[in-house]
Amino acid sequence: MSESLKEMAVGDVGRVVGFGEGGKIYRKKLLSMGVTPGVEFSVTRYAPMGDPVEIKVRGFSLSLRKAEAEAILIERQS
Numbered sequence: 001m002s003e004s005l006k007e008m009a010v011g012d013v014g015r016v017v018g019f020g021e022g023g024k025i026y027r028k029k030l031l032s033m034g035v036t037p038g039v040e041f042s043v044t045r046y047a048p049m050g051d052p053v054e055i056k057v058r059g060f061s062l063s064l065r066k067a068e069a070e071a072i073l074i075e076r077q078s
Helices: 021-032 066-071
Strands: 013-019 040-046 053-057 060-064 072-077
Touching (some): 013 021, 021 066, 021 072, 060 066, 066 072
Antiparallel strands (some): 013 072
C-alpha cells in the first residue's frame, strides 16, 4: 500500500513508488530533480507551519512544497 510523502514524519525513510493523479503537473519537475520511482529518501525537517518539507535524496537536500509532497506516492522503509 502506498501513501503520500506528506504523511511521513521527520526521520522516516521511504522509497518513491510513483506519482498520484494530482501529481501530473509536478511530475516532470520532480523527475528532473532526481525524485524518480525507486529512489530512497529520508525526511529531514518540516518548516514550522508544515510547508515546505525537506528531504535528503541522492546525497542532497531538497525542499518540496506541500502540494509537491502530496503528489509523490511512497512506501515506508524500515
